[in-house]
Amino acid sequence: MEKFKKLSKKRSFTTLILIEETFNEIFSPIKFLISIVIMLIYPIIIIMTHIGVDFGSISIHHASSFIVVTLAFPLFFWTFGIIFTSIIGIFGSPLISEEVNTGTMLILVSKPIKRYKIFLGKYIALFLYGILLSFCAIFLLGAISVLIYSGNIYHFIGILPFLFSVLFYAVVLSFIFVSITLAFSSIFKTPRKSLLAIIFLVIISFIGFLFIRDFINIDYEKLQLYHIDLGYHLGNAYVLFIELFNAIPPSLGWQSTFAQTYDIFIYLGIEDPDQNINLGGLEKTNYYLPIVSLLIWVIIAILLLVYGLISLKRREISR
Numbered sequence: 001m002e003k004f005k006k007l008s009k010k011r012s013f014t015t016l017i018l019i020e021e022t023f024n025e026i027f028s029p030i031k032f033l034i035s036i037v038i039m040l041i042y043p044i045i046i047i048m049t050h051i052g053v054d055f056g057s058i059s060i061h062h063a064s065s066f067i068v069v070t071l072a073f074p075l076f077f078w079t080f081g082i083i084f085t086s087i088i089g090i091f092g093s094p095l096i097s098e099e100v101n102t103g104t105m106l107i108l109v110s111k112p113i114k115r116y117k118i119f120l121g122k123y124i125a126l127f128l129y130g131i132l133l134s135f136c137a138i139f140l141l142g143a144i145s146v147l148i149y150s151g152n153i154y155h156f157i158g159i160l161p162f163l164f165s166v167l168f169y170a171v172v173l174s175f176i177f178v179s180i181t182l183a184f185s186s187i188f189k190t191p192r193k194s195l196l197a198i199i200f201l202v203i204i205s206f207i208g209f210l211f212i213r214d215f216i217n218i219d220y221e222k223l224q225l226y227h228i229d230l231g232y233h234l235g236n237a238y239v240l241f242i243e244l245f246n247a248i249p250p251s252l253g254w255q256s257t258f259a260q261t262y263d264i265f266i267y268l269g270i271e272d273p274d275q276n277i278n279l280g281g282l283e284k285t286n287y288y289l290p291i292v293s294l295l296i297w298v299i300i301a302i303l304l305l306v307y308g309l310i311s312l313k314r315r316e317i318s319r
Contacts, residue, residue: 018121019128026091026129039083039137040144043074047145055150064158065249067145071162072254076238077261079137080170081206085177088130089198092181094191095122096312115312123182130174138163138170165245169238172294179301183308205230210261220263226287233293235262240290250281263287 050070055063096119142163146156180201184194209229213220226232235258242248259265265282288296 015117015121015124018118019125022095022122022125023128026125032133035083035087035133036137036140039079039087039133040141042078043071043141044144044148046070046074047148051148053149055152055155060152060154060158063150063152063155065251067149067155068159068162068248069251069253071141071145072242072248073257073261075138075141075166076235076258077206079141080134080166080173081234082202084130084134084137084170084173085202085205086199087133088126088174088177089181089195089202091129092126092178093185093194093198095126096182096185096308097188097194098191116309119182119186119309119312123178126182127174127178130178131171134167134170134174138167161245162242162247165241165247168245169241172237172241172298173234176297176301179305183304183311186308186312201230205234207231221285226263226285229262230297232262232264233288233296235264236288236290236293237297239264240294243290252282255282 047070053063053066058066142156142159146152146159149155177198181194181198184197185191188194188197209220209225209231212218212225218225220226220229239258248254255265256267259267259282263285266285267282
């Protein structure tokens, strides 16, 4: 709070200063490193359990394909699923609600500064933190994967389209969950309630419908649960970015996992009916077009963002 008191004495207080101060508040080298380790631990375990291919005897394309097929699902479910979204929630939940409760927000609005500018400054800081975290995690994992498997720089170059496809997905995911997190932080009166709302959303999105399908044994397709399955829509969007970059060849190696968990694909191989030849890959369920699934999440984020801004504007701020 003291740093904001110092800022309040500056005549040239700008949103840029607030972005810088909020980013410095969020960023801690130790916490950043811990976040990276937690994000990468599951994919690295998966990599270690898939050692056995002689990379010296196969082509660069084949080797690169093997690496990205191994990483595709762990990155979606863990790194940029449960963990990344939770990290955004943990760091973002206090940004509005806690400062209202501690009186820091009162110092800022007394400058006077428009509340939407305060919101924007904190939003941009958290978004930039998410991008930095994503970039480091993705390319560090790519480097570690290649080092474990082969140590061949050409294999790393070969997986770059996949790494960039995941990075673009991570940018969109950051926009979505930063928007939702800051909205919850503005709506709820305490950081705890805001964080619990985020964690609940994460669980529902990545685990909830897995439990419904596999343990409760509900007929997912017959009941058309895909309309409200947020995990399906995120998975559909993730696959969209992979396909845009032509990052992974269509194969059972990664598509079958998405078929069994999020119903992105039909668990039946594609065959040439005339020659009875398996063409590789699975057919999509096509419950929704991938771009529509992406838009559903973006619209949810924008609506919550607008509601959060309205809530902050109407919120009574006092010591």
